[in-house]
Structure formats: C-alpha cells, structure tokens
Amino acid sequence: xxALNAFTAFDLAMGMISGxxxxxxxxxxxxxxxxxxxxxxxxxxLLVFGVGGPLFDIFDPKYVHVVHxxxxxxxxxxxxxxxHHELRREDWADLLSENPAELRHSANWMVPMDDEILAVFHSxxxxxxxxxxxxxxxxxxxxxxxxLLAMKSHGVVERVDRGKYRLTPLGEQYLQxxxxxxALAEPxxxxx
Amino acid sequence: MRNLHILNLxxxxxxxxxxxxTIGFAIVAGTGAGIMTLLTxxxxxxxxxxxxxxxxCLLLSVFTVYHVGLLVFTLRSxxxxxxxxxxxxxxxxxxxxxxxxxxQIDSWRQWRRxxxxx
Numbered sequence: 001x002x003a004l005n006a007f008t009a010f011d012l013a014m015g016m017i018s019g020x021x022x023x024x025x026x027x028x029x030x031x032x033x034x035x036x037x038x039x040x041x042x043x044x045x046l047l048v049f050g051v052g053g054p055l056f057d058i059f060d061p062k063y064v065h066v067v068h069x070x071x072x073x074x075x076x077x078x079x080x081x082x083x084h085h086e087l088r089r090e091d092w093a094d095l096l097s098e099n100p101a102e103l104r105h106s107a108n109w110m111v112p113m114d115d116e117i118l119a120v121f122h123s124x125x126x127x128x129x130x131x132x133x134x135x136x137x138x139x140x141x142x143x144x145x146x147x148l149l150a151m152k153s154h155g156v157v158e159r160v161d162r163g164k165y166r167l168t169p170l171g172e173q174y175l176q177x178x179x180x181x182x183a184l185a186e187p188x189x190x191x192x
Numbered sequence: 193m194r195n196l197h198i199l200n201l202x203x204x205x206x207x208x209x210x211x212x213x214t215i216g217f218a219i220v221a222g223t224g225a226g227i228m229t230l231l232t233x234x235x236x237x238x239x240x241x242x243x244x245x246x247x248x249c250l251l252l253s254v255f256t257v258y259h260v261g262l263l264v265f266t267l268r269s270x271x272x273x274x275x276x277x278x279x280x281x282x283x284x285x286x287x288x289x290x291x292x293x294x295x296q297i298d299s300w301r302q303w304r305r306x307x308x309x310x
Binding site for chain 1: 232288
C-alpha cells in the first residue's frame, strides 16, 4: 500500500463527490429511462475512472492506468448502444465527410458532371427531361443528354418515356455511397 | 551474485514495459471514449444528466492527453500529481454545476405544478 499523501486524498475525495453527484443525477432523471441500460454502463465507467483511479493510486499505483483504461473502455461500451441505434448511416457520412461525393465509388466510365446530374434527380425525386436538368445544372442540353444515355446504359437512370428520365434504385444507392465501382461498371441487359 | 543482478534488471525491464503498456491501454481506450462522446452529443444534449455525462466523458479524454504527457514527456511526479488533482477538481466542478442546474429545473417544475393546483 502506497502512502496516502495530500494529492491522493484530494483525488479520492473529489472522485467520491463526483461519483455521488453522478448517481444523484441518474436517480432524478426519470425521463431517460429508455437509455438506462447504456447509461448505467457509461456511469459505471466514469465511477471506475473517478473513484477507482484514486483508490488504486493509494493501494496499488502500478495499476492506476489499467483502471483508467478499464473506465474508458466501459464508457466506449456504454456509448456503442446509442450510436448503433440513434445515428443513421447518413449521419455517419456527414460526420466523416463534408461532401458525401467523397464516399462514392465512381466507375471508370463516369465523369464528374454525372454527380451533378444525379443530384438534380435526387433532390427533385421526379421524372425529369434533359432540358430541365440542363437548366438546373448550367450544363448544355446535348451534354446532359449524352451523359443520361451513358448512365441509362449502366442502369443508374431509366427512361420512362421518350426524353424523360428518373433515378433507379442503383442510382440512389450510388448517391448514398452504398455501391461499389464494380457494380456500376457493367452495362445493363436492357442497354445491350 | 551477478545472476541475481541480471534477474533484478530483467524484472525492472518487465515492470517498465508493463507500465508503458498500461499507459498505452489507457490512451487507446481514452481516445475511443472521446470519439464516442463526440458522436453521441446529439443524444446527450437533450437531458441534464446527458450533458453531465458528455462533459465528464470529455474530461476523461483530457486525462488521455495527461497519459500521453506521462509517456512522452515523463512528467515529474509533483507536476503529474498537480495536473491529476486539477483534473479531478474540474470533474467535481462539472458535477456540482450539473446538480445545481438539475435542482433549478426541479424547483421550476415544482413551482409550475403548484401554480396549476391553485
């Protein structure tokens, strides 16, 4: 057992006060019941960190960092549940990247303007003509027409009527960054 | 006698290695906790308890920086102790602030309930 000096006594007192405060807050917060399971694990981690740390500093200082690590690990385990259930895939994408296009896997046949064209389809969620897409992107109508034909041949968009296109589920998955470049590389049967 | 000296040196090396490993473990786990805490802010901000947990978990991440300091700069014992105690004091300040805030909310709720009764 190491000597109980002023520092360790102070740390232990502070850790115990914060632990009691945390337990009090857990007791009075009635409306967080649905998250209680993970809150308990996270709180346990903080208690291990706050109270266990100074205790080990007194009894066996060799393992104080192990206690800190275990406390942090419990916090990680407790936090996994809300992250897993509350944050959707798009939120993760937003957190990881300012521009979701960075997460997409473009195929070799695609050019940067394809993303612009698909973004118009995605935001409108309607059947659109090359002229409307060209008006909204600032590209020329012939360019848009050419790119739509290329995207149609790979199943990213589909033609619903003469000169009218819409986004396919494959195109939607590409925009969400859920499709690999390999999945977009082969021309579809309809186009052959 | 010489063998005993080598054995002693060996144990010291193992002890030092273990000590370094435990600090490394604390750094990795603390970094993970810090990242998870930042990711859960949208959930925690809704309640006082959540905000308290968030603040404490962030403080736990500051401890990670302290562990890095121990490992890289090999802080002197008094400096490390002062820093650690300072962080524990901050921990208590956070919790007391949150408890005070919670009590204010509770008294406000109580006042509203009584207002409705009359």
